Amino acid sequence: MEDAVSVRDLVVDRGGRRVLHGISCAVPRGTVTGLLGPSGSGKTTLMRAVVGVQTVGGGTVHVLGEPAGSTGLRRRVGYLTQAPSVYADLTVRENARYFAVLQGRGRAEADRAVTDVGLAGAADQLVGTLSGGQRSRASLACALVGEPELVVLDEPTVGQDPVLRADLWARFHAMAAAGTTLLVSSHVMDEAARCDRLLLIREGRLVADDTPAAVRAATGVDDLEEAFLRLIRGGESEATS
Numbered sequence: 001m002e003d004a005v006s007v008r009d010l011v012v013d014r015g016g017r018r019v020l021h022g023i024s025c026a027v028p029r030g031t032v033t034g035l036l037g038p039s040g041s042g043k044t045t046l047m048r049a050v051v052g053v054q055t056v057g058g059g060t061v062h063v064l065g066e067p068a069g070s071t072g073l074r075r076r077v078g079y080l081t082q083a084p085s086v087y088a089d090l091t092v093r094e095n096a097r098y099f100a101v102l103q104g105r106g107r108a109e110a111d112r113a114v115t116d117v118g119l120a121g122a123a124d125q126l127v128g129t130l131s132g133g134q135r136s137r138a139s140l141a142c143a144l145v146g147e148p149e150l151v152v153l154d155e156p157t158v159g160q161d162p163v164l165r166a167d168l169w170a171r172f173h174a175m176a177a178a179g180t181t182l183l184v185s186s187h188v189m190d191e192a193a194r195c196d197r198l199l200l201i202r203e204g205r206l207v208a209d210d211t212p213a214a215v216r217a218a219t220g221v222d223d224l225e226e227a228f229l230r231l232i233r234g235g236e237s238e239a240t241s
């Protein structure tokens with residue numbers, strides 16, 4: 001089956017500097033694919049290119065069989081940015097219902113999205129009064145409410161406690177099992193182990209595009225954080241030799 005996302009030779013310049021240097025990768029359908037890498041390595045930029053809001057300097061990005069950013073993809077792709085995108089003067093439920101309407105969905109889907117992110121108990125609370133972690137989950141509910149085929153989540157678990165993080169990852173896998181494709185960025189290496197596939201990016205270049213098991217096998221270490229350090233250091237010594 002065709003991949004949900006197919007990126008070929010993607011080049012992006014931001015602020016007069018090259019931040020993606022010809023990246024090629026794919027996100028298979030129905031998987032949770034993790035996008036990991038150090039701060040500033042280009043994760044958000046790659047996600048922006050996938051959702052079609054990033055000016056690109058070269059290469060191609062195809063999403064669900066169409067060029068990224070096509071009008072036809074508007075309801076088929078959900079995007080959670082790092083900055084919560086919800087209205088502070090509406091309640092959690094009102095926000096979810098508003099975004100549901102934009103996606104052609106109803107109240108039942110809105111309420112389910114709120115429950116799915118663990119906010120049923122705060123559904124009638126104004127978003128402006130929520131904690132940071134709750135606000136980010138309210139934003140996640142709004143990104144998921146339209147049940148998009150591809151979900152792009154920029155650090156969705158930041159600020160969440162371990163129990164909520166585990167719940168959210170279980171939710172992501174349930175969505176993937178039902179056919180949704182998820183591209184999820186994270187700084188937290190223990191989350192890498194929860195992904196079906198991993199894209200490791202460093203300084204705008206792809207260092208690994210594989211399963212966690214293959215990354216472990218290639219590096220000879222079990223701990224993915226250590227494995228990533230080896231891949232990165234291996235890349236550095238190649239670059240200087």
Ligand SMILES: Nc1ncnc2c1ncn2[C@@H]1O[C@H](COP(=O)(O)OP(=O)(O)OP(=O)(O)O)[C@@H](O)[C@H]1O
Nearest residue numbers: 014015016019037038039040041042043044045046
């Ligand atoms: N609006 C912008 N203008 C100029 N440069 C930018 C802009 N946004 C990001 N950059 C630069 O592009 C590079 C990649 O940034 P990006 O946000 O994609 O990294 P990231 O891996 O998502 O980082 P983080 O994990 O800290 O969110 C960085 O060097 C950053 O400084």
